[in-house]
Amino acid sequence: MSEPSPASRRYSYLGPAGTFTEAALKQVPEAAGQEWAPVTNLGEALGDVLSGDSDAAVIAIENSIDGGVTVALDALATIPGLRIVGEYLVPVRFVLVARPGVRREDITVVAAHPVAYGQCRAWLDDQIPRHRHLPATSNVQAAVDLFAPGTGIDAAIAPPGIEEHYDVEVLAEGLAENPDAVTRFVLVSRTVPVGEPTGADKTSLVVELPEDRAGALLELLEQFATRGVNLTLLQSRPIGDRMGRYRFVIDAEGHIKDERVADALLGVKRFSPNVVFLGSYPRADRIAATTKPVHDDDTFRDARDWLRGVIEGTPDGA
Secondary structure (H helix, E strand, C coil): CCCCCCCCCCCEECCCCCCCHHHHHCCCHHCCCEEEEEECHHHHHHHHHHHHCCHHHHHHHHHHHHCCHHHHHHHHHHHEEEEEEEEEEEECCCCCEECCCCCHCCCCCCEEEEEHHHHHHHHHHHHHHCCEEECCCCCHHHHHHHHHCCCCCCCCCCCCCHHHHHCEEEEECCCCCCCCCEEEEEEEEEECCCCCCCCCCCEEEEEECCCCCCHHHHHHHHHHHHHCEEEEEEEEEEEECCCCCCEEEEEEEECCCHHHHHHHHHHHHCCCCCEEEEEECCCCCCCCCCCHHHHHHHHEEEHHHHHHHHHCCCHHHH
């Protein structure tokens, strides 16, 4: 008798087909051969996960040029029941496309996602100085909007390969000012048990300061520094209840099951009135954290064993 096939899974991503988010989803091994559901915005993607309509969603969380994607950071900080289980990096490249027959000198209105527009604005200012920007919900949607009646759009900034999905002509390539730009995406599921460390991991959390006073942020950062935990992201976001109140989105090298990271998070929890654990997951670049011997797992265990021996009256605390 043959084994029953595993239940199919559904993944939400910012559509339509051809977006950078879809390119990130293609990197998720377990998503191969499963159902991919394009959505129109981040809220819909996360809502699918929370409702159970999708098993997970891929969302953009950080760009190497513009920093954290604030709408994603705020959603993860405030919506309970979500967990980051993976991350993926996608190089950012852009082309200028138009309907067949449109020439560059005909262009006055350019549709583009705001982040894409920011990265291509220098090229546009130089090559099409009298253009006007019309924001689009995604880089692919900008190309789709070329064919919407009444928009007045002449051209769009879109990902390479867009001409394989839509009847557009590429008028220019290499629009982005920084050729090394990369967008970081995360795979978000409902809250699940934390996986095992891989040796090249990242831990994400959101932390509120206990009060607005001199030295409060330094005390938060010391929880990591004294344990030898390096931070790869530290971004402040307003809590919104009054001026001067901030939460901090933090990415730390290592896994919550690493002794130094666990000890740091215990210190953070004692310090902060509100800590949201977003997940420990493999790093996309597979770069292992570099630590000093004083911060390795054995050193933390030896210290706890020594303390236990002191308490129990073991000679020399051994």
